[in-house]
Amino acid sequence: MKKLILLLTAVLLTLSLAACGGQTEEKNRLEQIKQRGYIEVVMEPYFAPYEFIDASKSADEQYVGVDVEIAKVIAEKLGVELRIIPLEFGAVLAGISEGKYDLAISALAYTPARAESMNMSEGYYFGENEGYGLLVREADKDKYKTADDLKDAVVVMQSGSIQELFVTEQIPVAKEFKRVSATTDGFLMVSEGKADVCACAIANGRLYAQANEGLAIANDFTFYFDETTQGTRIGIPLGETELTEFVNTVIAELRERGDIDKWYEEYEDYAASLGI
Amino acid sequence: MTEIIRTQGLCKNFGELKVLKGIDQSIYRGEVVSVIGPSGGGKSTFLRCLNLLEIPDEGKVFFDGEDMTLRKKYINRFRQRIGMVFQNFNVFSNLTVLENITLAPMLEKKIPEARAKEEAHALLKRVGLSEKAEEYPRKLSGGQKQRLAIVRALAMAPEAMLFDEPTSALDPEMVGEVLEVIRELAQSGMTIVIVTHEMGFAREISDRVLFMDNGVITEEGSPNEMFTYPRDPRTIEFLSKVL
Amino acid sequence: MEKIIKIWVKYYYVFLNGLWGTLWMAGVTVMCGTVLGMVIAFLRMSRFAPAKMLSSCYIELLRGTPVLLQLYFFWLVLPKIINMDFSDTACVVIALIINSSAYISEIIRAGISAVDTGQWEAAKSLGLSSFNMLRKIIVPQAVKNILPALCNQFIAMVKETSLASIFFVGELTTSYKSVQSMTYLALQPLIISGVIYFVVTFILSRVVSLVERRLTVSD
Numbered sequence: 001m002k003k004l005i006l007l008l009t010a011v012l013l014t015l016s017l018a019a020c021g022g023q024t025e026e027k028n029r030l031e032q033i034k035q036r037g038y039i040e041v042v043m044e045p046y047f048a049p050y051e052f053i054d055a056s057k058s059a060d061e062q063y064v065g066v067d068v069e070i071a072k073v074i075a076e077k078l079g080v081e082l083r084i085i086p087l088e089f090g091a092v093l094a095g096i097s098e099g100k101y102d103l104a105i106s107a108l109a110y111t112p113a114r115a116e117s118m119n120m121s122e123g124y125y126f127g128e129n130e131g132y133g134l135l136v137r138e139a140d141k142d143k144y145k146t147a148d149d150l151k152d153a154v155v156v157m158q159s160g161s162i163q164e165l166f167v168t169e170q171i172p173v174a175k176e177f178k179r180v181s182a183t184t185d186g187f188l189m190v191s192e193g194k195a196d197v198c199a200c201a202i203a204n205g206r207l208y209a210q211a212n213e214g215l216a217i218a219n220d221f222t223f224y225f226d227e228t229t230q231g232t233r234i235g236i237p238l239g240e241t242e243l244t245e246f247v248n249t250v251i252a253e254l255r256e257r258g259d260i261d262k263w264y265e266e267y268e269d270y271a272a273s274l275g276i
Numbered sequence: 277m278t279e280i281i282r283t284q285g286l287c288k289n290f291g292e293l294k295v296l297k298g299i300d301q302s303i304y305r306g307e308v309v310s311v312i313g314p315s316g317g318g319k320s321t322f323l324r325c326l327n328l329l330e331i332p333d334e335g336k337v338f339f340d341g342e343d344m345t346l347r348k349k350y351i352n353r354f355r356q357r358i359g360m361v362f363q364n365f366n367v368f369s370n371l372t373v374l375e376n377i378t379l380a381p382m383l384e385k386k387i388p389e390a391r392a393k394e395e396a397h398a399l400l401k402r403v404g405l406s407e408k409a410e411e412y413p414r415k416l417s418g419g420q421k422q423r424l425a426i427v428r429a430l431a432m433a434p435e436a437m438l439f440d441e442p443t444s445a446l447d448p449e450m451v452g453e454v455l456e457v458i459r460e461l462a463q464s465g466m467t468i469v470i471v472t473h474e475m476g477f478a479r480e481i482s483d484r485v486l487f488m489d490n491g492v493i494t495e496e497g498s499p500n501e502m503f504t505y506p507r508d509p510r511t512i513e514f515l516s517k518v519l
Numbered sequence: 520m521e522k523i524i525k526i527w528v529k530y531y532y533v534f535l536n537g538l539w540g541t542l543w544m545a546g547v548t549v550m551c552g553t554v555l556g557m558v559i560a561f562l563r564m565s566r567f568a569p570a571k572m573l574s575s576c577y578i579e580l581l582r583g584t585p586v587l588l589q590l591y592f593f594w595l596v597l598p599k600i601i602n603m604d605f606s607d608t609a610c611v612v613i614a615l616i617i618n619s620s621a622y623i624s625e626i627i628r629a630g631i632s633a634v635d636t637g638q639w640e641a642a643k644s645l646g647l648s649s650f651n652m653l654r655k656i657i658v659p660q661a662v663k664n665i666l667p668a669l670c671n672q673f674i675a676m677v678k679e680t681s682l683a684s685i686f687f688v689g690e691l692t693t694s695y696k697s698v699q700s701m702t703y704l705a706l707q708p709l710i711i712s713g714v715i716y717f718v719v720t721f722i723l724s725r726v727v728s729l730v731e732r733r734l735t736v737s738d
Contacts, residue, residue, distance in 0.1 A: 100594075
């Protein structure tokens with residue numbers, strides 16, 4: 001037993017040494033980006049209208065949405081090429097907290113845990129403020145009004161998302177809590193009866209409910225939303241102050257011109273046109 | 277008579293088990309030597325040490341005056357001069373009958389393909405397998421496979437032949453055809469060491485018979501001495517059981 | 520059903536591109552994994568103790584940890600070690616190659632050990648050099664044992680690559696998720712990609728059993 005533990009320790013030590021090797025960063029990331037001539041932006045392109053896929057287009061062109069527009073502006077202002085790296089949400093978060101990529105523009109909401117593992121920009125979209133709610137089966141549309149009504153429901157949410165935070169904070173008791181890697185999987189679980197409600201961004205959930213019969217957004221339920229932590233943000237590797245400041249100036253400019261709200265409406269229509 | 281193979285203090289262990297316990301023995305050119313004795317007595321191991329398929333733990337094996345155990349680098353050269361035939365035939369299943377024979381001469385002796393084939397055909401004719409030249413071994417009977425194995429070894433023009441119970445895995449009706457080939461070979465003057473349970477055959481073809489039991493050669497002599505007037509009680513007991 | 524047909528009509532090319540990506544990736548993985556696997560198998564069977572131990576560790580480590588974990592590990596760590604800019608696809612493919620090399624080396628080892636010892640002994644008794652013995656006798660016979668297992672590894676890989684969809688490497692499961700996100704329909708794209716996976720692996724396994732029968736005939 002002792003030998004086994006020793007062996008395990010040795011293996012872990014070697015691996016972690018390997019993992020930490022080669023991290024020589026003399027310059028800050030903003031300078032590095034300018035020097036290498038491209039910026040790598042990660043996103044999970046399953047979240048219209050922020051970022052989604054138009055498969056009829058080729059290569060990098062197929063990633064479209066509000067966040068893609070923002071990424072384009074940031075790259076343009078830096079005078080560098082934009083490289084979009086599509087990843088699943090968990091990998092998006094890991095990719096930034098590990099500093100593997102430059103920016104995460106993936107409709108990230110603020111959570112305290114996230115703010116500890118990465119720098120977060122100012123909020124760039126506050127929306128028509130539909131906020132976050134529940135996707136349910138059509139028949140249950142009026143069933144859930146308060147957190148109390150959920151005590152016999154199976155609640156599903158995307159792991160690592162802000163919805164998860166809302167659920168843990170605001171729904172103390174449920175029959176069962178389930179986590180999935182993509183919100184669409186949660187929607188599917190509700191429509192297949194594997195879960196009763198799926199915590200989601202209301203705008204996103206409505207698009208899904210429109211395409212699938214028998215689903216709806218719960219009429220009278222929204223999650224409580226702290227004003228100070230509102231808004232969708234951009235994730236930046238921890239400690240990259242210069243890059244964070246740069247991103248914030250771009251956000252401020254875009255918000256002033258009203259570009260982001262305009263894009264949001266445009267891409268909502270665009271996303272709807274892709275359905276069948 | 278010149279000596280061709282000589283062993284000196286040959287020992288072989290399989291784990292705790294001592295299979296050979298110091299064997300000193302000489303085989304002379306043109307001699308036919310049979311090795312008989314009870315199962316597990318070390319006969320096959322002794323034979324397999326003669327071309328170093330088993331590496332002895334102690335002792336030496338001389339071939340044509342040279343100590344093979346000292347010259348492991350050249351072991352293939354020695355093996356090319358010693359043919360071997362196995363109990364389970366071990367013909368190459370991925371090659372045709374003809375290829376089985378020509379492979380080693382062409383690769384190791386650099387004999388041109390045409391000549392190797394010509395010689396192979398002659399050998400096949402000698403053992404009555406001419407029609408099977410292009411077949412794969414799976415279509416051959418046990419007896420045919422063993423005859424093929426014998427000519428495969430002969431194609432290398434060896435100076436001595438080792439037979440390890442060549443008829444033990446055969447159906448009774450096929451034993452005769454294989455023994456016939458070995459008999460002819462013995463009559464042609466080939467040096468032969470054969471481990472066998474065919475006592476009648478051993479008596480008929482041998483110049484000398486070795487009786488092996490428990491890792492040592494306990495008695496040796498001419499076939500007549502061994503089969504008619506055995507002296508050692510172990511030989512007497514063994515022969516009384518098998519004859 | 521109606522929706523499935525509609526999705527297929529509109530987005531069939533997404534699925535077909537994904538299928539191509541899956542087959543390509545499984546193919547490259549198995550081929551490179553075979554080359555690497557041969558080296559590992561060779562080390563494992565060598566008489567040199569450290570090589571033996573190292574290759575055993577390699578195999579045990581890769582077989583004893585989940586593929587998903589290995590994917591993440593190589594994705595995060597590989598570019599840092601080698602200090603080169605690997606694309607995500609490259610990281611994923613390398614991880615899959617290394618993973619399958621462990622399994623394939625065991626397939627190769629088993630295939631070689633399955634060759635009857637009598638064949639080795641006969642070749643040695645004729646005085647064949649080790650090189651000629653391996654080339655003419657052992658390897659041709661081992662290949663017959665190995666080839667069907669290797670094809671099965673390919674089929675397994677076709678399914679295994681779906682794990683790589685986390686990193687958007689353009690295989691069939693990525694296609695499924697893309698179509699799902701475009702149409703806001705979850706079940707129908709799932710059925711389509713499931714059918715494609717099944718048809719492809721079914722055809723492949725038929726081919727394997729055909730090859731297998733061929734090989735045993737010429738034995």
